[in-house]
Amino acid sequence: MFVYERRSWQMQVYKAVFRETPSTCATSIDRGELFGGPEFIDLVVHNDDILARWGTVITYEGRDLSKHVTRFLSGGRYAPLHLTDFSVVDVRRVKTEDLQKAEVEASGLTADVHLSPAVFVVWYDVGVTSVLVWNVRWPQAMRVAVAPSVDMEHHYQPL
Numbered sequence: 118m119f120v121y122e123r124r125s126w127q128m129q130v131y132k133a134v135f136r137e138t139p140s141t142c143a144t145s146i147d148r149g150e151l152f153g154g155p156e157f158i159d160l161v162v163h164n165d166d167i168l169a170r171w172g173t174v175i176t177y178e179g180r181d182l183s184k185h186v187t188r189f190l191s192g193g194r195y196a197p198l199h200l201t202d203f204s205v206v207d208v209r210r211v212k213t214e215d216l217q218k219a220e221v222e223a224s225g226l227t228a229d230v231h232l233s234p235a236v237f238v239v240w241y242d243v244g245v246t247s248v249l250v251w252n253v254r255w256p257q258a259m260r261v262a263v264a265p266s267v268d269m270e271h272h273y274q275p276l
Contacts, residue, residue: 126208126239127159127175134173138162142169158195172203179207179230186233205236213242227251 127146135144142164147157160173172195174185182205188194189203207230230238231253240249251258 123175123177126177130173130175130206131160134160134162139164141166158198161198161200168201170198170200172198172200174203174205176205176207178209182207182230182232182236186235189235203235205233206239207236208239208241210243211240213244213247227253 131144131146138144142162145161145163146159158172159175161170162173163170172189174188176182176185185205189200189205190196195203227238230236230251234252234254236253238251240251241247248261249258250261
């Protein structure tokens with residue numbers, strides 16, 4: 118995956134989180150050091166009024182999922198951030214035909230995502246014509262409509 122693709126996905130996640138959180142939340146990208154963290158993490162959302170501080174790391178193609186989850190746990194690299202919750206968003210490019218299958222688990226795409234309930238997987242095809250989002254706690258994947266000229270805010274649908 119090219120650097121510009123990584124940044125594009127990071128900005129898509131940032132935009133979605135920014136839109137879906139209350140205006141009382143501050144959403145910061147690449148800013149873990151604001152809270153005394155030892156390194157950058159992709160996204161931090163905080164609201165001091167309700168003592169909420171969430172961290173998100175974006176990974177690609179399933180690389181080092183367990184390592185990234187461990188960084189958020191007690192004693193991990195991100196522990197100094199005193200996060201109240203976290204997520205690992207893993208972005209993966211797959212074949213278009215795999216995205217069209219009704220049962221995501223039957224496709225074999227979920228083989229390694231049961232690691233933690235904090236792992237969310239985003240599957241997309243090469244043309245980004247279809248996107249699926251999945252989490253182990255959900256009964257089914259959520260298909261996201263992709264239309265470049267349409268505001269994506271209200272186009273989320275479960276399969």
